[in-house]
Amino acid sequence: MGNHILVYVDQFKGQVMPASWEGLGAAQILAEKLGDGIAVLVAGEASHAVAEQAFHYGATEVYYSDSPSLSDYRPEPFTDFVVNVAHEQAAEVILFPTTTRGRELAAMSAVDLGAGVMPDVTALEVEDGRLIATRPVYAGKLLAKTYCETGPQIVTLRGRAFKAPEADSAQTGTPIQVDAGVIESDVSTRVLGYTQAEGGVSLGDAGVIVSGGRGVSNNPSLTPPEGMDEKEAEVWRAQQGFKLVGELASVLGGAVGASRAAVDADYVPYENQVGQTGKLVSPDLYIACGISGAIQHQAGMRSSKVIVAINKDPDAPIFKLARFGVVADLYDILPPLTEAFRQRL
């Protein structure tokens, strides 16, 4: 049994992109179906440490290169590395995670290897020894069943579509250093550094949104500072509530949204409004806190993948839309929920 299934592990300064291990999980299933073996490859300054990790996830053969030419990611030398190993291993299948790096490496390796590439795949089957890859097209409106006429078959896997193996630190091994075959003077690019992205997560792009509604101001047990009139006190309470919403959003790496009622009542600015007159969003996770879920709000968020509703009113329409609902006071639930995620993520 050769090792013709390659799994590329994408790492940045030693942090592994989770879809990489999911690729290893997918490879293990393919290995069984194809009667073949798996080799893992990783490159970059921290690749030795990452290579050792790969064994915890069930890898048995791991190739790495921490050549100075590969210390920072650049597509050309990294492609040389992948192609080198692919040639050595006579690769028939190469799995990449769909990341900014993974996708272009897959594309460029396909050119050198004379192979087909099927990016952003959500399901893999084997038929007559060949991979059948399912991938979303037309912005996910349709699914395409794709295959390659001849090998090698290069695939990038969409994040969270496949299952990563359980890590077992008792499983270890020795990674094998390979020569990446890169001639630095042939490379025309130089990485000068990194900067932080500006600004927080924008509502339109956010994968996770935590939204607050009218109910956010409803906490009589909170005592506002001296000298506020009723309206000011209400807004102050709401802002305390939105702090909780914001903390949960922060832990989940998401954005803060609001219903029209909350915006009209001046709890939050208009930019946060989700709904008919605000923004239309379709995040993977939408958590609605103290939002009743009237149709105009629904119009803004109904296509979210998973909807969670937290509301004191068991008859609130939002519960019909929600995958998970909690009939409780958001002031009671949000703090422990935020903590629970903090521990798990």
Add this chain to the structure above:
Amino acid sequence: MNIVVCIKQVPDSAATVVAEGGQASWGDAPLVMNPWDEYAVETALLQYEAYGGDVTVISVGAEGATEAIKSALAMGCTQAYLVSDPELAAADSRVIAHVLAAAIKKVGDVDLALFGKQAIDSDMGVTAPQTARILGWPVLSLVSVVQELNPDDGTIKVERSIEEGRQVVESKLPAVVTVSKDIADPRYPSFMGIRKAARADIPVWTLADLEVDVPDPLVRWPEVVNPPVREITNEIISGASPDEIAESLADKIIGEKVL
């Protein structure tokens, strides 16, 4: 500066697309320039305004597929070519990349080849790096800022948007660049531009004109299907205390694999 922008003509993003008989169907929705490519055209035009030269728009498509090209001309591109050949009907991205590489060579003396991030029909996002690899040019993808461009020195410095923030990279020219949405807002075409573009005769290059040997396509999509209708079950999470409910809810949400 001699700039090429590669664009694709696709169905309007607002179109309802369904699978009919295994093929994608969008009814009579109009065909437009791939929205990501508008950002590439805008980037090209900004460099052209700064440094002069030429902006050539190239699109591989069916005979007569000139709407997107005309929009690019109306925005201000100075030259256009449609690459069309019946042999390309079943082309995969690698074949298209070979074709684009040949077209870029045929334009000649090109400093910069710009692409949008991905086409909204196939959602592949691989043609640009493949074209770069075939040309032997560096590829700078997901560029959000062109920090410096020195046509005389033949260098470019950019910020790329990666998962971890921004990577600052310097490169020699010629190079392939793909752009992300935050690079610049695409301009409206001017009315004069619209007039000129509407009247323009778009020259067509066939594979013979490009004198290129394309490999056989390897990737097939014989079938598209409608995604399965998601039946969601509504589940109310309860528990003895808010802490218990919170723990249970967190686990369930994590189980849905959306984080």
Add this chain to the structure above:
Amino acid sequence: MDFALNDEHRMVQQMVRDFAQKEVAPTIKEYDRAHDMAPFVLPRMGELGILGINIPVRYGGQGMDYISLGLACEELEAVDSTLRVVMSVHMGLNSMGLLQWGTEEQKQRFLVPQARGDRVACYGLTEPGAGSDVAGMNSTARRDGDEYVINGEKMWISLATKAHHCMWIARTNPDVDPHEGLSAFQVELDRPGVTRGDIKGKMGVRAGSTGWIAMQDVRIPVENRIGKEGEGFRIAMSCLDNGRYTVAAGATGLIRASLEASVRYANERQAFGRVIGKLQLIQAKIADMVESYDAARLLYLRAGWMKNQGLRNTRETSIAKWFATDGSFEAASEAVQVHGAYGYSDEYDVERYLRNSKGAVIYEGTNEIHRLIQAGYALGYRKDTPLRKELPAYDPEFWQE
């Protein structure tokens, strides 16, 4: 007969649609609620060349044809009527009036800056006491040496407080048949004696500017008179041919907006176990909107085509305006009905469409007037006589040099 739009028209339509949807639509509801005109609308329409879209390049415009004007109006009103009202008064009534009747000198002095968007124009015909009865107007213009002295008040003037120029119709000769005693003048609104103000509290077109203009002994040079003394009525009527055209095209866009909103809602809202689009009475309303839209569109495009050809189109423009505006009022009303209680709230756009649509049934010739016009033509009581100056046909070469 080619009913398809060519590439040029298609791109014009797309460009104006993108502008209106991206830059105006997001905040239009706020401005409508505040009865305020968004301050960026006129400058942006000027910058983008929309304010001069169909004026020849040599007169500061963009050199597109009259169909492009119609398409632009359809797209503008699909977002809000106030955008199209700008085109109706600035372009349809005033600028195209200058194009048709102005001397070369007047075109250079007034039309060029208007087409460039450097100056905004409006139209002063209607008075507090004279709407449909144009010839019954009171404003006077008395010749005094090489000047005219203007007195009077105009009301329901769109862009009254925003415009720089106004085409003002006034009586120059009280001793003849009222139809023969009017003259037209282009007045710079910063002249001494001009006062103006806004009219708030309108049912619709609230994100716009509607007002009154009063002139007290305002002196203007003879060179500001458009056409001959006594030609004012005929000039005013021919300006209306162009204003009405923009109204017809715009109302078509409003029908489309009502239709699209209703289709969207009908596919979302559930009742009796299914989306309401499956219910036949909802389907009937939507079908009626489709019928209205298809017909209105063809009527205004025909009028635009005739203008391009240099053909007199008073009758065709009148019937396009009448049909489209009645159609848009009906479509908007049914759109509110489709939305149920939500249609009654400004959460959705359809109540704004309804309030806006009612204005167009009243202005640019009440639809009662248009009925009489059509009957007049049909019965032979009304005939078009050639005008001393006709609206120039669209000539790509002349327009684009």
